[in-house]
Structures are given as C-alpha cells and as structure tokens.
Amino acid sequence: MKPARFEYYDPRNLQEALEILHAHPDDGKILAGGQSLMPLLNMRLARPKIIVDINRIEGLNYVKATGTGVAIGANARQRALQTERLIGERLVVLREAGSFIAHPQICSRGTICGSLAHADPAAELPALAVALDAELVATGPNAARAIPAGGFFQSYFTTALQPDEILTEARFPAPPEDMAWSILEVSRRHGDFALVGIVAGLAVERERPVINRARLVYFGVGATPMRVNAAEALLIGQAPGEDAFDAAAQVAGQEIDPSNDIHATAEYRRAVAATLTRRALRAAMEKLKAN
C-alpha cells in the first residue's frame, strides 16, 4: 500500500502553484493537509501524476475577521476551529463540529478548505458551509471567483472547482445574531464517518414565540449536503415546540434520498435523520432560551 509514482512540487508562492496546475489540467492534485488525499494515494485509488503541495506557501494559514464574519485560508488546520478565538466568538457551531470532524491527530494536519474541496458526502464542513451561506474563493491562474456554498458542492467528491483552480479561502459571514445553531451526527463509533448528520439553525421573533428563521442541512444522506427547504418552510410561523419540530422531522425524513450500504439502510437513515432533526431543533431552542 504505497503510492504510485508522481512528480512532486512544493512551491513557495501561490502563482507558481497555479501555473503548475494549469500546465497539467488532467493530472494535477493539490496536497494540503493530505488527510483525505494520502489515503487515496496509499491505496492507489487515486493516481495523479502531479502533486502540488501548498503547505509551504506563506500567507495561506489564517483565520481572520472580515466585517462581522470570518475568512479561513487554504492552509488553516482543522484544529484552528478549537483554538482560534474568532471562531468561538463569531461561529461557535464550527467549534462544536470539531470532535465530529476527525480525531485530534487528523485535525492537526487536515485543513478546513481541504475538507471543503474534497467534498466527502459524509463530511461536516461542507454541510456547515451550506448551512451558514459560506462563500468559497476559487483562485485560478488569471482570476479568483467567490462561489456560494449552495452551488459549490455538485456530487460525490466533486465541486465547482476547475482543474486549475485552488480553493484559497472559505468566507463565513456572521449568521444572524438571533439565530442559534446545533450540529449532530450519528456514526457507528465516535470519529467514524457520519451515517447521518444535521446542521440546524433556528430563530424566534422577539415579541412573540414564533419561529421566523430556520435552516436544516443534512449530510451523509446523498451525494452532497442537502438543505431541506420544505422542512424549513414548515417551521416558519409556527410556535417552537414538539409539534412544529416533529412536523419538520417527518418531512425531512421523506425528502432526503439516502442509499443503502453495509453500515445502514436507507430506511434507517431516514429514521435517524428525523430523530436528529427533533434533537437539533430542541438543542437550538435551548440555546435561544439561554440567551
């Protein structure tokens, strides 16, 4: 289980990395944290001829404030979600996702942008990006473009990135102040890939107990993170509580289209998605009450 041969570049600046990728449109792969790519290389499930290691490019490892939100650079490690003060202040749900994302030994190398670019259907960060309306900055040899998360994740391990583009930044706007968030996941063992997961957001009107904002994004249930608008719509205008949460949970369970595999049946995933919906909404509600 050793990688097949490849050419290895570890440029010191972004432009050089982009030029190398551009020169090898079908054969190049970016190596950042390597926690997803290296297993594929070791097992020879992926055999790119060119590896462009971006770890030595200065200025890509940051978590910084942008207006009221946070911008995360290509080389920022997943551990930063635990250690960066800004995350705790502005996007605490990203911190809560920490132990679901991976074990500490993986998070020390794995990058946030790398997880987004890899687009594993069972991953947490893509679902969080969709739930929080993040923008993903794709930098190519001539230009950079900001792609809304909703259109970024296209299929299994497939994003809107062109072969000669690098995901250089993930921008998370500050979520509405009155919204509370919860992330939950079920896996066979702690740290395993999610069988089903949910990112839920909830807001209630100031004057009266009526839900005015809801976000429900599921992962592990399809080729990409899945936002269930129908379930969100059911919540708006309702009193927050078991009746509304249950109705949303039932719709969510029906709307998702999970597959069967040896770990779980589609039926099981639907049932778990519904249960997690209720739990996540309750958890978000508790946070709202606490504030």
Added chain:
Amino acid sequence: MKIEGRFIFPASIQPVWELLIDPQSLQACTPGCKSLSEIGNDEFEATLEIGVGPIKGTFGGKILMREKNPPFSYSLVVEGSGAVGFVRGEGKLTLEQSEDDKTAVLVAGDAQVGGLIAGVGQRLLEGVAKQMMGQFFRCLQSQLGTRLAKSAG
C-alpha cells in the same frame, strides 16, 4: 446491491428499442467507456475508466445482451475488473409504451462489487451506481433527441 430505475423517452417503442441495442449509443453513453468492440453475437469487449472525483479506476470487461425480446425487453450483463476491484451487474430492461407516444424504460437488476473499492468505498457504492445509471439514461435520452431531429430534418 439492487439496481432500479424508470426513465421516460419521448418516442414510440420501436426507435427507443433500436437506440438501446445500438452499440454506438452504448459506447457513447456508458460512463467512462474508452472502447467497445463486438467480439461475438451481442457480446462486446469494453474498457471503462470510471471514477468519482479523484478516485478513478480502469476496468476491462464484457458487456452482453441476452434474452432479446424485441421491442419489449432484454437483459444486459456487465462484467469488469481492474486494479481497484471488480464489478458484475445484470439488469433487465423492459420497454412500455404509454398512450401518448412515450416509452418508459424500466431497469431492474443486481450488481456485485468487490475488491478494494468495495471495501473502502462501501458507503458510496449504491449512490454512485444510481448516479451512473442516471447519467447513462440521460445521455441516451439526448441521443434519442438527436436521432429524432435528424430523421425529422
């Protein structure tokens, strides 16, 4: 794993049948099909390069058409193996014309996947298989569109 699907084609049963048994449309629409050559009666040798994202594998194998009952149904058997694993699928395709000059193609079958991709990629197999089947039939639908346009023009 089970393979199931239902795909609607905007034509009567005969042109849809002809499309489905045509090796050229099979080659054009089978995901990753690099080569397809007839080696016997309704038997083809094929090389497929398929994958999702960075995960790719080359499979060499056979495609067989069996139990032809024109224009109503036939069975398709696909066998392939490569460094990343092997696949064997068998499916029955049934054509049903509905009143308004539309034909539904129903797919019912089974696939076994083994080797490295099956071990490591277990959680993705069914979803990816569904997706590839969808790609295959959407491609055939557009091929039909092209054929009908040609014969009309």
Added chain:
Amino acid sequence: MATTRTIKLRVNGADYEGTAEVRKTLVDFLREDLGLTGTNVGCEHGVCGACTILMNGETVRSCIMLAAQADGAELMTVEGLAKPSGELHPIQEAFREKHGLQCGFCTPGFLMTTYELLSKHPDADEEEIKEWLSGHLCRCTGYQDILESVKLAASRLRNS
C-alpha cells in the same frame, strides 16, 4: 524533475538527513532510512493510529504524510520518551504498571498521543482522555487498562 528529495529534520533532539523518493511516506522514511523502527505501520490510511508521532509539538499520522513534508521539522517518536540511560518516561512507566499493553503494536501511537494530551491538558478528565485516545485502535487490551495507564500518568505528571 527529481524523483527524490533530500530531507533534513530533527528527531528526538538529534539531526538527521536522508534522501528518499518523493512518494515515500514519513513513517517509512523514519523506519527504513533513519532506522527508527519504534513507530509502527498499521492501516496506512490514517485510521488505526499506530503510526502516530509528534511533529512540531502536535500528534500527526506519519503514514499519511510524505517524508518530504517533514523537511525542516522537529519530530518526536517513541524512541524519544525514555532517557538515554534507559529510564522510562513516567507515561511509559504508568503503561507498564497498569498493563496498558499486551503485544505492544499500538502502544507507541498511544504513548505519543498521551504525551501531547498531558503536555497541553495536564488536568484532562476521563472524557477528554477518551476523546484524545479515540483515534487509536487496540486489538489486545480492550482499552480499559490503557485508560487507567493514562490516568495514572496524568496524576504522576501533575504531582512531579
């Protein structure tokens, strides 16, 4: 395009240099080129934890790193725990006392994670210990004795 790289790094306080194919993983480089065979190769895809070492103070999976990526880095492997005299590190001593190993294959990985955990969170409670150790698989012990070993090491290090 060169197919090999010269890698200079510091391991357990000593400077090393080696030349390896660019596709060589760090764990293979440590074992084969540097002769440091304490770190073990298990699953080779980052799941089992047997290959865990410290790089610049943080635990990493050396089986899913390229050796070239460690050029210029400061590493610690299991060989760096005991003193040159052979005196065991308190973590190793605790594992010995609490029978935290049987075949020992997973042990170097557990030791390195315990080292980082207790360096950064000396007051770690059982939940936090379990969280950190969850990235390691053991086929022999059933984990209880490993947990006890880490707790004992924590209390010894706190009191020293």
